[in-house]
Amino acid sequence: MFCRQQVAQLRDVVGDIRARGAELVVVGNGRVEQARQFAEEQALPFALYTDPTRESYERAGLRRGLASSFGVGVVRRGLAALREGYRQGAVQGDPLQQGGVLVVAPGGTVLYQYVSEEAGDHPPIDAILRALT
Amino acid sequence: MEALGDIQVLALDGSRVGLASLWRERALVLVFVRHFG
Numbered sequence: 454m455f456c457r458q459q460v461a462q463l464r465d466v467v468g469d470i471r472a473r474g475a476e477l478v479v480v481g482n483g484r485v486e487q488a489r490q491f492a493e494e495q496a497l498p499f500a501l502y503t504d505p506t507r508e509s510y511e512r513a514g515l516r517r518g519l520a521s522s523f524g525v526g527v528v529r530r531g532l533a534a535l536r537e538g539y540r541q542g543a544v545q546g547d548p549l550q551q552g553g554v555l556v557v558a559p560g561g562t563v564l565y566q567y568v569s570e571e572a573g574d575h576p577p578i579d580a581i582l583r584a585l586t
Numbered sequence: 587m588e589a590l591g592d593i594q595v596l597a598l599d600g601s602r603v604g605l606a607s608l609w610r611e612r613a614l615v616l617v618f619v620r621h622f623g
Contacts, residue, residue: 455620456619456621456622459617459619460619463617470615473613474612474613475612475615476608476612476615477614477615478608478614478615478616478617479617479618479619480595480617480618480619481619481621483621485596485598487622488598488622489598490622491622492598500597502595502596502597502598503595503596504593504595504596505596508593509595509605509618510618512589512590512593513590513618544621544622545621545622546620546621547620547621548620550621552618552619552620553617553618554615554616554617554618555590555614555615555616556613556614556615556616557609557613557614557616558609558613559609559612560609560610561609569620581615585613585615
């Protein structure tokens, strides 16, 4: 549910990201066929990749664990997402993995990094766009 | 970033793509989602 919510937010701003000369890509951690199905269902207007090994998540320093997956804040965010109309589908990937966002300049300099504290914790879109200006 | 750039992820056709290749030419917003679901 939270990933559906996040890609919907990203869909709304991909034009703003490209207007700043950047590209947007999303990485998940399910199998390739699951990624393909997700991309089709969500009609994603940006590239989707997957890393079933989750090695990229580990190197990016992203969190993983029970506490970050099922805390009080997660329930609160989940209820808010439900009110917005999002529904949880079958989990395709690691249910304990948390996400994050990097904004990387050409050549590899990190301009912005956000490590999600727990499920449903997404960075402010404005912060991402500011990093590109 | 060098360590992360070395990682290869899988495209939807199953081909391997090095992360560093994605930010070689232009800035990149790289979003890691929890999972597909």
